[in-house]
Amino acid sequence: MPTIEIDDKVIEVKAGSTIIEAADSMGIPIPRFCYHKKLSVAANCRMCLVQVEKMGKPLPACATPVTDGMKVFTRSQFAVKAQKSVMEFLLINHPLDCPICDQGGECELQDIAVGYGASGSRYTEEKRVVLNKNIGPLISTDMTRCIQCTRCVRFLKEVGGMMELGMVGRGEHAEITAYVDKSVDSELSGNIIDLCPVGALTSKPFRYSARTWELIRRHSIAPHDGLGSPIEMHVKGNTVMRVLPREDEAINECWISDRDRYSYEALNSADRLTTPMIKDNGVWVETDWQSALEFAATRLNDIARNNPQDIGVLVSPNSTMEEAYLAKKLAQGLGCGNVDHRLRQSDFRLDSKHIGTVWMGCNISDVQSMERVLVIGSNLRNEHPLLTHRLRKAVKAGAELSLLNPIDDDPLMPVAHKTICAPDAMVNALAQILKAMSVMPRYAGHLSPAVSNLIDKVKVQSGPQSSAQAIAESLSGSSASVDLVAPRAAVLLGNIAVHHPRYAEIYSLGEAIAELCGASFGVLSEAANSVGADFAQVLPNADAMNARTMLESPRKGYLLVNVEPELDCHNAHLAAKAMAEAECVVALTVFKSEALRDADVLLPIAPFSETSGTFMNMEGRVQTFSAAVKPLGECRPAWKVLRVLGNVLNIPGFDFDSSEQVSREIFGGEDPSQLASNRLNNHLYDSGVRDAARVNDETPNILQRIGEISLYQADALVRRAAPLQKTKYAVPLAAYMHHAQLAQLGFQAGGAVTVSQGNGSVSLMAQIDDHVPIGCIRIAAALKETAALGDMFGPLEIKAVEIKAA
Amino acid sequence: MLSAESIAKIDRELAKYPANQRRSAVMSSLAIVQDEHGWLSKESISDVAAYLGIPDIAVLEVASFYNMYELKPTGKYKLTVCTNISCMLRDAHGIVEHLEHRLGIHCGETTADGKFTLKEGECMGACGSAPLLLVNNKDMREFLTNEKVDEMLEGLK
Amino acid sequence: MSPSLNATLNSVCFRTIDKPNPASLETYRSLGGYEVLKRIITEQTPAVEIINELKLSNLRGRGGAGFPTGLKWSFMPKNYEGDKYLLCNSDEGEPGTFKDRDILRYNPHQLIEGMAIGGYVMGAKTGYNYIHGEIWAEYEIFERALDEARAAGLLGDNLFGTNFSFNLYAHHGYGAYICGEETALLESVEGKKGQPRFKPPFPASYGLYGKPTTINNTETFASVPYILQHGGQHFLDLGVANSGGTKLFSVSGHVEKPGNFEVNMGLPFPELLALAGGVWKGRKLKAVIPGGSSVPVVPADVMMATNMDYDSITKAGSMLGAGSVIVMDESTDMVKALDRLSYFYFEESCGQCTPCREGTGWLWRVVRRIADGKGRMEDLDLLTDVSTNISGRTICALGDAAATPVLSFIKHFRPEFEYYIQHGRSMITG
Ligand SMILES: Cc1cc2nc3c(=O)[nH]c(=O)nc-3n(C[C@H](O)[C@H](O)[C@H](O)COP(=O)(O)O)c2cc1C
């Protein structure tokens, strides 16, 4: 390891590191604009020039590798002269509009200019003006302020996976822009706002709404996916004005997805429920908490007294552990075992077979060092926008990524092998991979007889259409030299796999594949607290009803914790019907929602920003946060509402003064992370489900729905984040199918069709999407427009709407 | 849509580079497409991007970086006069003035009949035959005099 | 004065120039062309022998920097598995430079042979020649020469029945001076904007497509076959100490017969001037830029006492550069000349690094203001200061190249600038 000296301090650094890395590790400040530790080095701003002994020219610290014995001076006259001259160059064409610039107060240019700028300007010529660009609803531009550091360009290319911005023109005319009139559509786009060292890229929704020094920064955890990115909520008065990432190398590095960044826009939407409401003869009336709680308690109690199993409790997987736990505890107090948070799951055959709490099977940060990965059933960028970047890193470093998915959307990284097939064919496709792997000499005899028998008749298809063999070879590493002791391989299930009607078999086969080749295995959990709710056993008791059966056999009463039934449940039609038929629906909700039209009492609860609580993310990390702002209106944190409900119902053990007390009870006073690591386990008790698997099934020749949840429809909050709804992810609803499918059915693109599932049907437009396999129609779920339909995956009928002659 | 002819030419260029480096043919592809249409429209640039399998913006970066690509329509004949030092010393500005006078336009403009666009250019690597100009990027006219310019204009129909 | 070195005119890179059909394979072969290539390939001459011969010849890169070619060739990793590349830099776009065009036009096969030899020595199987976009006719001549060479089995796979393969292609630029900078050239061949890369890593370890790559100027490559044909010592002896061989000098501007002259290194400048017919219209010499627009301007008296070789020109306060001699007579308005040069660098800056992107525009605007009669006395110090602030602080040498003319013009012709500022008009042209 080379030893170098910076400003007379000696340090030993890793060979190959740069001067700026060494200086940063020593806390020696070197000014910089273009350098960013997570991006490639451009060395174009020249702000980081330092003096290096024996060199006649100042060198850029960001790009100069250290050599043994190197002596660096960052504050010598020689260095400072160079730095000051660069500062002067940067400012000559920079507008003097700091007073009206949103970046003011947090501007790297401003900050560094204070240290290195001259008091007056020697530049008396005309300043450059650059036309602004409209790059979409999230980011506002002031391109005259741009200093061409290209951080944004590099971010989108390197982290976002697609070059959406470029620097066109050259010399002084060079400017950053998207292609002609395109917008920046990356689901990670907001990070370029943070990266921009000046005020050229700022947040459009936040624009001109506050000055940075008026904002109070409060820590929180993003509540939309299983990653659990640490965030900072910037608060003015009692309003969250914007959300920024906090840095955690193990989770989000220094990024957040746009979903996590802009969902705050829903926090004060007009939809917010701010007072309790009771339905009186079919009419909603506002009421006070006391009356609402008593009303709810009495009605639930009435049902429970008769038969506690007539109640169903559905909890959003984005609820905190405390909320979910208290809902479960309340149900138990009522004698009811019908509790579930797995609202979009439809196959529960594995219940009682799990040894522990299901998680992703490795750490988030491990993903980027995987060499071989099989992702099963995941539209990655939609489901796990930021985690996908870790996978992208792995692939960039040479990992082979294989996909088994019913949709062929581009993950913006090279995919080594893929099988894109109808949902129904996925089980057989997995069996083929397992079969192909099991006959490899090194795995011969490794499969248990049960599994062996199961796939006995499975035929591994050959030919270019089949990638089973290739995936098996890739995963087992037979194409490379493999470390057999700890292979860096993973088999990961995505949301589509979990929502799949044959999740049990997909899981079982996935696990068998992983076990055979020594890969880690797990589920990329869908929601902020899916793992936590599992961990807290917010699951049906043995023999009780799960999230699906509770709706299939409608209950008399429902307790909903932050659930919009027809949008959050697997089968929208069943959910709506069950609510409509119930005698009583008690809904703890952040929003007034059309989906709660059949509720009887609405209890206004605080969204994550207004409450304290705990999430457990996909890797089992326990993260606690406190409220960033006070609850709006009469809203109360849900854990408090549940506590009082418990009190009113006279259920013992509901004397909590704080959410911390609740979480202490959940973890039994033990260290949460210790406990989590003991309990996280993806293994299954026996191979019962494997026996039942119909792995040889030929794909039945019926049309199936792919009911995907689009990025900005995943939960109640994002649905109401207006800027996100204006992005191109808000794809127009339609029945999307392969062009050959369209032709086969005799439809016209743009023509009206009627789609029916079970008893429900909706009218849609038929559209072409060649990412959808033949035999499938892609119709988004979690939308009120498709709420009349049933299962997210499953058979459907489709016919053209006859245009009646006038 | 790229014409079949352009595609054939582009394919010939592509053969020069490794199969996984299609991007290397972007400059020649743009030149080929510009030869066909006279300039590079937004659509042409997207077409080239799609054919080479690279992002539109990456192609626009290239098209806007190199001087000889035209991002706006030009006249049928684009005359680019080098006015750099060696040419300037041999009165390239006189040639420019003569052309401006003859065509009734200034540098950077196109004649009303859409026939001529006049431009000033940077060093063309031919300073020994100054003053000189390029017709449509490829046809160099050297050792210019006003008379030669007149003759040339006659010839460009 | 009459030239004393007629006998050695056009003896290396231009040796076909007086023949009919100079660019043809036939002509080149009649001079023993491609025999060196055939010999070394079939005899499997060790690479180090060839490199030693080049070192002995003291051939220095003709692209401007004058780096010893033998040494450069020895930097290519020897046991590298995988592709290596060879690139020829025919992108000459530096004002005053037009020599490589004539090599392409009159002797393309010597360049091709030089590159193929380089491919053999450095273990590169593929080469590209990057040709300045504006000289399209020469691009086509070169393409035809390549076809000829391929058809004759001089390029391609398994040359002369051995397992040595070398494929060579032409790649054209399309109007960007900066692509002459070797790493910008790499980017450009990769299909990107021509923005120079920061070095290290150097092309020899991370070049085209990230592979080891060597880049040489056209004249450099074209000199190689001659050197190996006649021996390093012979080439060295053509020149003077530290400057082996011949050099192409491109003489432009105020001379009677502008053009390229290949002469022995060390030729006294007055003789070169005489070859070019002397200062035109019987006028007096005012100044010379001896190595292309990026090197310091030299006043007439100093220049007339200087020989055309690396050391002599350095002693005269300038650089030999690419051997591009821009001659300016007494009628030249030095402020207007600098205005034009500064505009060039402003226009050609790639725009990535701050001092060059911002500084070149600043320099030009101030010079233009002076030329417009609106200068201020403090502008001269400002120009000096801004130039110094650009120099040495940029990614590539274009920054220095932009600063050099400003510094040297003001240094040598300050009174002309002051006159402009004081009188609002030119001291020379009124
Ligand atoms: C701005 C700039 C422009 C250049 N232009 C050319 C050029 O047109 N031709 C050339 O051969 N070298 C040019 N060079 C020098 C090259 O970077 C490189 O040094 C040269 O091609 C190496 O070849 P050589 O060793 O044979 O001289 C330029 C350098 C700079 C900084």
Ligand code: SF4
């Ligand atoms: S010095 Fe100028 S031309 Fe060279 S890299 Fe920097 S901006 Fe580009």
Ligand code: FES
């Ligand atoms: S931070 Fe080093 S050059 Fe920009």
